[in-house]
Amino acid sequence: MSDSPGPPPRRSLLIFTLVAGCGASGSGRTVVPIAMDPAALVAPADSAELTTHDAAVRGIAGILVNELRLPMPDRVTVYVYASRQVFEQGLIQDAHVSPVRAAELSDFAIGVGKRRQLLFNDEAYDHRGREWLRLVTHELAHVSQIELAQGEGRAEQWLAEGMAEWVAFRVLERLKLDTMDRRRALARGGIKSHAALVAARLDLDTLGTPRGFTVRHLREGSLPTYQLAFLMADYLITRDGFEKVVEYFASFSQKQQRLDNFRRAFGQSLDEFEREVLGYLKTVTR
Known part of the structure; x- marks a missing residue:
């Protein structure tokens, strides 16, 4: 499901890193816009391919779309934050969560799925293995639910x-x-x-x-x-x-x-x- 009819055009992946003006010195925010062309979403052969946020989101989306028949938006923006403090600020600035709610969420959450957005506190995982893939899938499922409902929290x-x-x-x-x-x-x-x-x-x-x-x-x-x-x-x-x-x-x-x-x-x-x-x-x- 997407805002435009038919499959969207393929776009090149753009990855860039911004240094956030919050939290500890040297902490940062990585933004990964991903075009979710259904024709290009292929289920991975195994988990060895899924070691970056880009690869994990694309590969898992391939399973959700092709095997579970779940919809994906035509574009998902992934935000990766280097610390809890930067994650909290990202929830406010990128996900437009209220400061009170962002402070609460950042205390216990390490990932949040919003409408066409995935936000992760990357400090929580030093190894991108099974539980990290569980987190990415869980939040990507929320993105799909929001597409289905055409809104959050319904x-x-x-x-x-x-x-x-x-x-x-x-x-x-x-x-x-x-x-x-x-x-x-x-x-x-x-x-x-x-x-x-x-x-x-x-x-x-x-x-x-x-x-x-x-x-x-x-x-x-x-x-x-x-x-x-x-x-x-x-x-x-x-x-x-x-x-x-x-x-x-x-x-x-x-x-x-x-x-x-x-x-x-x-x-x-x-x-x-x-x-x-x-x-x-x-x-x-x-």
Whole structure:
């Protein structure tokens, strides 16, 4: 999906580095504009090819477009920051995030996917291996979700995060770096003592907003909250199919009705799904 009909013309890749006027001396900001011509997006043979942001974004996009049938914009700009401080300033200047939100995000996030933008704190990884590729895929999945919905923050946030994790693990499995079964097992073990399961109340209404999701994972733990989101998305995808989840995100391009769109896509209310998936989670975490 793109703003212009048909595949965009191929453009040469331009990479340039700017020294940011913020943070520690010598810190910087690298900007990588990438033309996402569908005809040029080829799934990589293996992960050995994916050692730069340019190669990783192109290669992973090739898998998302050709194998998962996810849309990509005709152009993505990748911002790579040398430190947390520069990342925070980049969120403000490049992604137009409020200073308060940027300070909050930079404290826990190392990557952010916005509309046609990917922003990374490169200081977080000294090795561009499996977990780095998971991060790039997760954020690229958010870029695709935003293309589907034609806007940010419209769908259920827990499903946006859970689907992004599902896509990331699927790509890692495709690259023979991990398996979906191993990630499911890790997630089931990780949420056994999660506050929502202990209280037998998931409160998906709160988890469904960007702010609510942030508050919950800061309070209840980032990893288990993302694992919870992944398991709920995985349950929904297994039950209804990945295509149905894609259609759900696309429905927001027509109607921005959070609860109604969920009911139309999955045939039940959010409350009904919450009760159903809570029963499932209790079963698989015994």
